[in-house]
Amino acid sequence: MATAYTWHPGTGVDRPRWVRSVPLLPDEIISSWLVRAALAQGCDPMVLTGEIWPKWRLWTRDADRFLDDAPLNKLVAPAGISLSCFRAATLKNVAERFSKGPLPEKAVWPWILALGARNTKRRSGLQYCPACLRDDGIPYYRLQWRFSWHVGCEHHHCLLLDRCPHCGAPFEPHRLHAEDGHVAVCATCSGNLRGVGAITPCSDDAMAFQNAGDEAIRHGRSQFMAQLTETDAWFVGASFLSALLRRANRSDAEALHSFLESMGIAAPALPLNPGTGVELLGTAERHLLLDALWKLMRTDLAEVSMHLQKSGITRQGFVSKGERMPDLFAEVFAQLPDNARGPRKLAVREPGQPRPRHEVMRMWRRLQRRLEMLQR
Ligand SMILES: [Zn+2]
Ligand SMILES: [Zn+2]
Structure with missing residues (x-):
């Protein structure tokens, strides 16, 4: 099951510039990889993204969209991961397959969960399966957990969670700190997200x-x-x-x-x-x-x-x-x-007809x- 994937197979790294290499895991969503990359280098996610894109406050927007390739290109050399592999981990890659017109910069994308981001705070928008995180050697967030047609885990047949089971806060892995070590921690209450929370079967x-x-x-x-x-x-x-x-x-x-x-x-x-x-x-x-x-x-x-x-x-x-x-x-x-308004037709019913x-x-x-x- 470790290598099973639906959206992209993930990839290893090839001559990265960073000391600690961080492979992209199967079906991993790019924001999850960014957070893991930061924690692996021993820094906070906001510090890492501030280094890569000094003029771009990535976490104030939806960090999984990546409408343009230019910012993604900046990750290629330090990470040792190709542009096409990064592209496969973005929401754009999926959303453009069913969206006819161009995808908007800021407005909600159809069928993609909205984050409701305000500065770096989120309202919701990310779901996860506690059993998947429990089974992961390295816990990470999947691309499909941002799809609004997804409510259950295809492996565990349970309902996904969209709130921390301990404190009820939405998931904001980008607010984690280097000392948290991995992404299966609630950024608000530091509660463990692996294997906890109500396991409700999905219909x-x-x-x-x-x-x-x-x-x-x-x-x-x-x-x-x-x-x-x-x-x-x-x-x-x-x-x-x-x-x-x-x-x-x-x-x-x-x-x-x-x-x-x-x-x-x-x-x-x-x-x-x-x-x-x-x-x-x-x-x-x-x-x-x-x-x-x-x-x-x-x-x-x-x-x-x-x-x-x-x-x-x-x-x-x-x-x-x-x-x-x-x-x-x-x-x-x-x-x-x-029933359009206009000369109104009166329903004619014979007397005695029900x-x-x-x-x-x-x-x-x-x-x-x-x-x-x-x-x-
Ligand atoms: Zn699962
Ligand atoms: Zn919490």
Whole structure:
């Protein structure tokens, strides 16, 4: 297992300038390597990066992006590691495979966990598997622990952690000091991160979503509602459906709710902050979301379309205002009733004909809400 890798094999060093050589480990993310390189030379990570890039405060930004090769080039000679090996350890290398346009310098990258960096302090954004760190000869952080479609460890099938199990702080390995010795230490409370913390099993559906996302990136396409779909369309489709799932608990989304119910999917109970993408959610929240998302994505598109039509959802309920609908759903969308404002059509019902189920459910929920308000 020590040599197993998914994203890059890592590399040894070739005639480094530094006295203590630091190989790049399999799947290691570049910030982890930078911190280990500093600790190995006996200095703090911020001191080392200040030496390499005197005018560039690396840790005030996302140190794993490396949009340009120029700063990476400065590492090649001292480390004895090639530019292409360093490039493979950056987030840019992965994000550009599913992002159509150029990646922004500062804004959040789609499907990459946002650090929420403020000066050198982080809000979150890095996850880890306590069992992996325990099993590592040399503990290190993996590239995939920054992916927002990852919530579990593929080796240990447990949920990843995004907070220190001792003090609840986010992981900030760049704030470690030379005397800490290795990266499996919390920079806030100095607690040990190896093999500690609650081992919660990761749901099979969330893990299946994660694997399908990996496949989309590694092989250029993956299954989406039983259709082989190109990488960028796969992620755009997943974003669209995750927004749909997050809307399902809104009080005005009865039809959407009954659509999910009819498919046997429980709408994930998530705090609803419109405008916050999956990149800003914590691991536990994403676990719920991705579990429900895969139940949708593994179902045949024709079947999903049938359930949508039965639920009575309108085009306006399916695609919310300002949202771009993926081409994948064009046909499904065309078959939904249009509720656009304009000359309002009155539903004509023969006397004695029963109301459709979704209408009854809507009336029932409205009544329940009124009763709840009265009881307050
Ligand atoms: Zn693990
Ligand atoms: Zn801690």
